[in-house]
Amino acid sequence: MSAVAAAPRYPFARESPFDPPPQFARERARAPLFPVTLWNGARAWVVTRHAEARAILLDDARFSGRMAHPDFPTVTEARVTVDRNERAFVGMDNPEHDRYRRLFTREFSVRRMQALIPGMQALADDLIDDMIAAGPPADLVARLAVRYPSLVMSQLFGSPYEDHTFIIGCAVARHGLTQTPGEAETKARELAAYVRRLIDAKERAPGDDMVSRVIAEHVLTGRLSRDEFAEIGAMILRAGHDTTTNMIGMGALLILRDDALRARLAADPAQIEPAVEEFLRYVSPVQFSPRRVALEDVAIGGVTVKKGEGLFLSLPAANRDPRVFADPDTVDIGRDNSMHMTFGYGIHQCLGQMLARYELQVMFATLLRRLPGLRLAVPLEAIRFKNDMQIYGVHNLPVAW
Amino acid sequence: MRIRIERERCVGAGQCVRVAPAVFDQADDDGLVRLIEAAPQGPEAERARKAAQLCPAQVIHIEDQG
Numbered sequence: 001m002s003a004v005a006a007a008p009r010y011p012f013a014r015e016s017p018f019d020p021p022p023q024f025a026r027e028r029a030r031a032p033l034f035p036v037t038l039w040n041g042a043r044a045w046v047v048t049r050h051a052e053a054r055a056i057l058l059d060d061a062r063f064s065g066r067m068a069h070p071d072f073p074t075v076t077e078a079r080v081t082v083d084r085n086e087r088a089f090v091g092m093d094n095p096e097h098d099r100y101r102r103l104f105t106r107e108f109s110v111r112r113m114q115a116l117i118p119g120m121q122a123l124a125d126d127l128i129d130d131m132i133a134a135g136p137p138a139d140l141v142a143r144l145a146v147r148y149p150s151l152v153m154s155q156l157f158g159s160p161y162e163d164h165t166f167i168i169g170c171a172v173a174r175h176g177l178t179q180t181p182g183e184a185e186t187k188a189r190e191l192a193a194y195v196r197r198l199i200d201a202k203e204r205a206p207g208d209d210m211v212s213r214v215i216a217e218h219v220l221t222g223r224l225s226r227d228e229f230a231e232i233g234a235m236i237l238r239a240g241h242d243t244t245t246n247m248i249g250m251g252a253l254l255i256l257r258d259d260a261l262r263a264r265l266a267a268d269p270a271q272i273e274p275a276v277e278e279f280l281r282y283v284s285p286v287q288f289s290p291r292r293v294a295l296e297d298v299a300i301g302g303v304t305v306k307k308g309e310g311l312f313l314s315l316p317a318a319n320r321d322p323r324v325f326a327d328p329d330t331v332d333i334g335r336d337n338s339m340h341m342t343f344g345y346g347i348h349q350c351l352g353q354m355l356a357r358y359e360l361q362v363m364f365a366t367l368l369r370r371l372p373g374l375r376l377a378v379p380l381e382a383i384r385f386k387n388d389m390q391i392y393g394v395h396n397l398p399v400a401w
Numbered sequence: 402m403r404i405r406i407e408r409e410r411c412v413g414a415g416q417c418v419r420v421a422p423a424v425f426d427q428a429d430d431d432g433l434v435r436l437i438e439a440a441p442q443g444p445e446a447e448r449a450r451k452a453a454q455l456c457p458a459q460v461i462h463i464e465d466q467g
């Protein structure tokens with residue numbers, strides 16, 4: 001196909017801070033997927049249509065999600081190193097994936113996550129108290145968006161909150177677009193070593209937390225080694241921080257830029273839940289996952305994906321597919337957005353999705369209730385968007401009240 | 402409507418419990434799907450259909466009887 005030479009370099013830049021790169025909509029109108037060239041010259045595919053993305057994520061026989069696969073596609077050189085060394089189930093195919101994931105599903109059940117809501121509420125109130133006490137203006141990202149998911153995760157893990165800056169540093173080192181392979185891998189090792197020390201400490205002095213329960217249930221019974229648990233724990237810590245942080249920053253911005261939406265949410269807290277689902281669809285913070293590699297030649301939508309070629313199942317693109325979401329570039333909290341793919345699809349669909357949903361619902365409801373006069377303290381142009389990261393969001397959100 | 406689940410392929414994402422809590426539950430011991438109501442009716446049947454559509458592992462099967 002002549003497109004080989006023409007395949008554009010991926011990733012693309014955004015033109016609007018609220019919309020994915022315009023190439024997605026253009027290419028999606030023509031075909032469900034299109035070829036791109038990666039940093040290392042490899043050819044890969046970006047899947048932009050919802051139906052095909054879902055179908056590929058269900059097709060485990062022909063598409064592998066094994067991150068250590070030599071042909072697994074990445075957007076940076078640093079990511080190759082950390083992917084090859086990924087030891088947790090996020091980087092495994094079945095049957096290994098389900099075997100390990102199931103050791104943790106109980107800890108993330110809907111009922112377990114609901115039980116965490118009162119604790120989240122207390123954390124959200126405390127952080128907002130602190131922000132009010134310090135007085136306006138404040139950076140909502142530093143004050144709330146970064147700290148709150150971190151506090152929730154430290155309660156879940158039973159880890160000291162003082163460690164949160166270190167943990168966030170480790171997550172950011174993986175999710176940047178500019179790190180060297182050495183930096184990214186060093187942080188990955190440091191985080192696994194940290195979780196390993198936490199496991200040893202909990203084994204000596206168990207608490208009422210996830211780490212202690214998994215030790216009792218799976219480590220001491222020989223189903224899971226301490227080192228395997230350390231790798232999985234590190235993966236869960238990384239997955240639970242950055243994503244939620246960015247949804248809080250972007251969600252707050254979506255509320256504060258739109259007076260009608262803000263008034264509607266303040267007047268009727270029952271609208272918070274559908275609003276969070278719509279923010280999840282519209283923002284789609286995870287930019288470059290899920291990914292797959294074709295295990296054989298596969299014909300899709302008029303092209304052939306060759307064995308060994310990589311695919312990016314673009315969640316921001318699938319979530320703006322007009323075949324599924326009418327007028328997709330508009331925030332409409334009344335729409336049926338239940339098919340959004342923000343948490344992925346298939347066997348790797350986010351394990352922490354209910355935790356994330358409740359965290360976001362509690363935070364936005366509390367913000368609107370506690371700070372009815374909250375407003376942006378700067379014009380939109382002064383907000384720095386995360387075009388330099390694999391998880392999209394805002395670096396800062398100056399607010400006043 | 403009759404519902405059949407392939408529990409051995411469930412990944413415990415909880416979408417079913419989120420959208421149809423009267424039909425599906427997650428077992429306390431492993432967090433995987435448990436069927437509470439195999440033949441839901443009316444609005445519960447519609448919720449079960451939604452759960453089947455959203456289930457990321459596609460392990461909820463709806464069999465409609467004529």
Ligand code: HEM
Binds near residue numbers: 240291351
């Ligand atoms: C709004 C917040 C979040 C978003 C948008 C999000 C998104 C995602 C996505 C897209 C995946 C699939 C990745 C892939 O297929 O390669 C995923 C996987 C995962 N997420 Fe989340 N996530 C969020 C919050 C969380 C939280 C709070 C936790 C844990 C506390 C978490 C834990 C995980 C885990 C463990 C996986 C791997 C699942 C597997 O491979 O089976 N996530 N997430």
Ligand code: SF4
Binds near residue numbers: 410
């Ligand atoms: S939605 Fe599907 S995978 Fe998730 S718990 Fe229910 S049956 Fe299992």
